[in-house]
Amino acid sequence: MTEIKDLEPKILWKYFDEILKIPRCSKHEEKIAQYVMEVAKKHGLEVTQDKVGNVIARKKASPGYENKPMVTLQCHLDMVCEKNKDVEHDFSKDAIKAYVDGDFVRAKGTTLGADDGIGVAACLAMMESDVEHPPLEFLFTVDEETGMTGAFNLEKEYIKGEVLINLDSEEFGSIYIGCAGGANSDIWLPLSFEEGGKGLKISVKGLRGGHSGVEIHKGRANSIKLLARLLYNIGARIGHIEGGDKFNAIPREAFATVVVEDIEEAKKKIRELEEAFKDEYKRSDPDVKVEIEETNVEKVISKELNEKVIKMLMGLPHGVIAMSQEVEGLVETSTNLAKVEMDDKLHIVMSSRSSIDSALDAIMQTIRSIAELAGSKVEEGSRYPGWKPNRDSKLLKIAEETFKKLYGKEPEIKAIHAGLETGVIGRNVGIDEMISIGPDIEHPHSPDENVRISSVQKFWKYLEALIKDIAEKW
Numbered sequence: 111m112t113e114i115k116d117l118e119p120k121i122l123w124k125y126f127d128e129i130l131k132i133p134r135c136s137k138h139e140e141k142i143a144q145y146v147m148e149v150a151k152k153h154g155l156e157v158t159q160d161k162v163g164n165v166i167a168r169k170k171a172s173p174g175y176e177n178k179p180m181v182t183l184q185c186h187l188d189m190v191c192e193k194n195k196d197v198e199h200d201f202s203k204d205a206i207k208a209y210v211d212g213d214f215v216r217a218k219g220t221t222l223g224a225d226d227g228i229g230v231a232a233c234l235a236m237m238e239s240d241v242e243h244p245p246l247e248f249l250f251t252v253d254e255e256t257g258m259t260g261a262f263n264l265e266k267e268y269i270k271g272e273v274l275i276n277l278d279s280e281e282f283g284s285i286y287i288g289c290a291g292g293a294n295s296d297i298w299l300p301l302s303f304e305e306g307g308k309g310l311k312i313s314v315k316g317l318r319g320g321h322s323g324v325e326i327h328k329g330r331a332n333s334i335k336l337l338a339r340l341l342y343n344i345g346a347r348i349g350h351i352e353g354g355d356k357f358n359a360i361p362r363e364a365f366a367t368v369v370v371e372d373i374e375e376a377k378k379k380i381r382e383l384e385e386a387f388k389d390e391y392k393r394s395d396p397d398v399k400v401e402i403e404e405t406n407v408e409k410v411i412s413k414e415l416n417e418k419v420i421k422m423l424m425g426l427p428h429g430v431i432a433m434s435q436e437v438e439g440l441v442e443t444s445t446n447l448a449k450v451e452m453d454d455k456l457h458i459v460m461s462s463r464s465s466i467d468s469a470l471d472a473i474m475q476t477i478r479s480i481a482e483l484a485g486s487k488v489e490e491g492s493r494y495p496g497w498k499p500n501r502d503s504k505l506l507k508i509a510e511e512t513f514k515k516l517y518g519k520e521p522e523i524k525a526i527h528a529g530l531e532t533g534v535i536g537r538n539v540g541i542d543e544m545i546s547i548g549p550d551i552e553h554p555h556s557p558d559e560n561v562r563i564s565s566v567q568k569f570w571k572y573l574e575a576l577i578k579d580i581a582e583k584w
């Protein structure tokens with residue numbers, strides 16, 4: 111069986127193979143930061159780390175190109191750590207069990223971390239590459255996936271680059287020139303309880319989930335919304351409810367313990383709805399299932415609040431709200447009902463995105479309105495800025511020419527329905543010549559994540575050619 115380190119281009123895959131062994135969940139990037147600094151030093155680069163943990167390294171220009179603008183290659187060090195419930199894996203110390211499967215690299219039951227491990231490997235490979243280049247800067251940010259705190263706290267003085275190439279998009283052949291802004295809404299409802307009784311544990315499972323930005327248009331089911339429909343239809347009194355995990359992942363599983371008036375009647379209704387779910391989502395989530403178990407429920411949410419909880423979960427939106435009228439096929443506005451959990455309060459997390467500021471205002475006001483109607487308090491998190499497309503960018507012109515020269519066709523110019531760090535970094539350090547590129551990565555942020563090997567080959571060849579063209583043409 112082919113080993114990852116033997117894939118072509120070796121200069122890139124050997125670094126990816128090392129990265130797989132290094133724990134790097136968001137907010138725990140110490141070891142991977144250490145590793146990239148070692149590689150930079152080994153290649154004689156100047157390297158620093160800022161106080162939030164971002165690593166910055168610089169490589170001198172090839173002779174003759176010293177006066178060209180410095181190009182910053184940017185990627186993020188962290189990865190989303192998600193695994194299937196039945197998989198034993200400790201992300202704080204275990205290596206990702208990646209394997210080659212035809213033209214793909216996948217991981218056994220966990221996220222692979224090709225997002226953005228391939229970007230990191232490409233930066234390290236570029237430190238080593240002898241392709242002719244302008245002065246290069248490498249920016250490795252921390253915590254892209256859970257708040258972009260690395261990008262938000264990046265100080266201008268650390269960055270000398272005038273042109274930025276972000277290596278964190280997921281479709282080879284596309285050049286990204288814009289992204290959505292977004293923000294989270296945290297909804298809180300204090301609860302009171304009454305005595306429970308005999309009841310059911312209901313589990314909604316088997317959904318595909320995925321990234322709440324780039325995969326929201328796929329119409330996949332949200333486990334919390336399905337669970338809410340079950341509870342609504344069986345007249346449930348909730349003992350406990352939880353579902354979802356990260357704000358940027360579409361919930362794959364949700365659970366509730368409930369008391370109902372007639373257990374057999376409730377079971378029958380649940381089975382009917384399960385059949386309806388299987389039919390509604392037969393393409394997007396063919397493995398959707400509902401498990402029921404009889405159980406004792408110690409206490410349930412008091413009657414009036416219980417009704418508010420269920421109706422709020424029914425009323426809160428999820429999915430695509432509007433498609434862009436400017437860029438065909440681009441989701442303009444969406445929201446993800448990302449998480450529900452409870453102790454003595456109910457807590458719901460909604461994550462909204464839009465490429466239009468006023469449309470983001472509108473969806474967040476919709477969420478606030480529904481939550482407040484149900485007597486909840488809403489806290490809105492800080493916004494990350496969008497990145498406004500510029501078709502006249504000099505970098506984009508060169509990037510398009512390089513692509514055409516290599517592959518004999520035009521690249522697709524796109525904007526993404528997710529927050530790229532590019533938006534934040536561009537604003538913080540004042541760079542406006544930016545593009546984002548990457549290999550083909552499917553199902554990022556879920557245990558189905560994979561990267562297409564042949565696209566990594568093309569991506570690397572393109573990146574080297576682009577760096578050379580910038581040196582020669584700028």
Ligand SMILES: [Zn+2]
Pocket residue numbers: 186225226254278
């Ligand atoms: Zn990423």
